[in-house]
């Protein structure tokens with residue numbers, strides 16, 4: 243769809259057509275995994291605000307806590323002053339998330355969005371190591387500010403900045419060269435070769451599953467190897483868990499099954515629990531080196547998001563949500579395998595893990611056609627990958643069987659129509 247083709251976007255999306263999404267309707271109401279537009283048409287949400295709505299829309303408990311907080315004139319904006327809710331959120335985050343996982347981090351509030359967390363991580367790694375460059379990976383995505391773009395693979399998105407971005411090296415992500423040994427040997431060789439033109443970097447930054455870049459999921463062994471490469475050379479490992487974190491892959495942090503311990507972790511999107519903006523940067527205590535004022539901002543920490551985010555942490559007090567995500571992920575996997583067998587016209591290959599799976603289609607335009615047909619039949623779904631070649635199943639992690647079944651059945655219809 244071309245810029246401003248439809249008046250609807252001018253009026254209801256943004257007056258400058260900067261977003262990519264082109265659903266030709268106006269949304270109004272949402273509950274759980276369902277969204278309704280102004281005409282009352284219902285959609286199953288297989289998109290979850292790109293990971294900002296992992297717990298679905300308008301979760302009852304979070305809503306109740308938020309309403310109570312507002313009714314009691316709880317402080318909404320405290321800038322970076324101490325607040326009761328902030329303290330309680332931090333305490334609960336340590337109790338429910340970090341301590342049971344034996345993770346030792348200090349929590350920083352870098353600003354309202356994921357990009358802010360990435361920026362703070364890049365700045366901190368450079369400050370701590372005294373080195374300048376950062377290694378990022380093919381097809382990675384880390385945000386839209388210039389620092390975050392400099393470690394983003396997508397040429398179209400980088401191009402938007404209009405200037406060449408330096409001080410970053412792109413290395414092959416897992417499976418880029420179809421040979422893990424080759425990829426990691428290459429990385430080691432180029433780092434250790436004084437004549438390679440690659441200076442020893444401050445940090446590696448990576449997503450364990452590349453959300454925008456096409457749902458490329460790193461293998462656990464690759465992540466372990468990368469961690470070792472970093473440790474052996476005094477390089478900090480930054481895991482950007484903005485999209486793959488907060489339960490998306492079946493564990494709270496996406497890197498848990500690999501058993502690695504990043505030096506810095508970026509979190510945002512669903513950490514506030516209710517679609518409210520909140521970002522955290524988790525910093526190993528050894529690297530707590532920002533001086534006051536070196537990284538600040540007006541909206542660092544949002545008291546309303548602390549209220550809902552705190553409520554969301556209750557989902558992680560036991561492993562029932564985690565188990566449910568893992569069980570349903572297996573069903574999604576089986577469904578996608580079945581689709582690839584039934585519809586060879588997709589020329590598909592499976593991508594991702596957990597609640598971020600999809601199919602990379604070998605035929606140009608098919609993934610977009612699937613997403614378009616999904617919309618027509620009542621499922622909101624997005625595409626991913628450099629050429630939008632992947633259709634991406636991204637339902638709320640709290641979805642029930644009934645909604646999941648309905649969404650999958652609509653998706654099958656959409657595939658059938660798209661390949662027709």
Ligand code: PMP
Pocket residue numbers: 292355356357358360383384385386449453454482483484485486510511
């Ligand atoms: N990192 C990753 C992995 C992301 O997926 C995103 C957003 N899609 C960002 C960073 C940037 O987050 P935000 O849009 O909240 O600034």
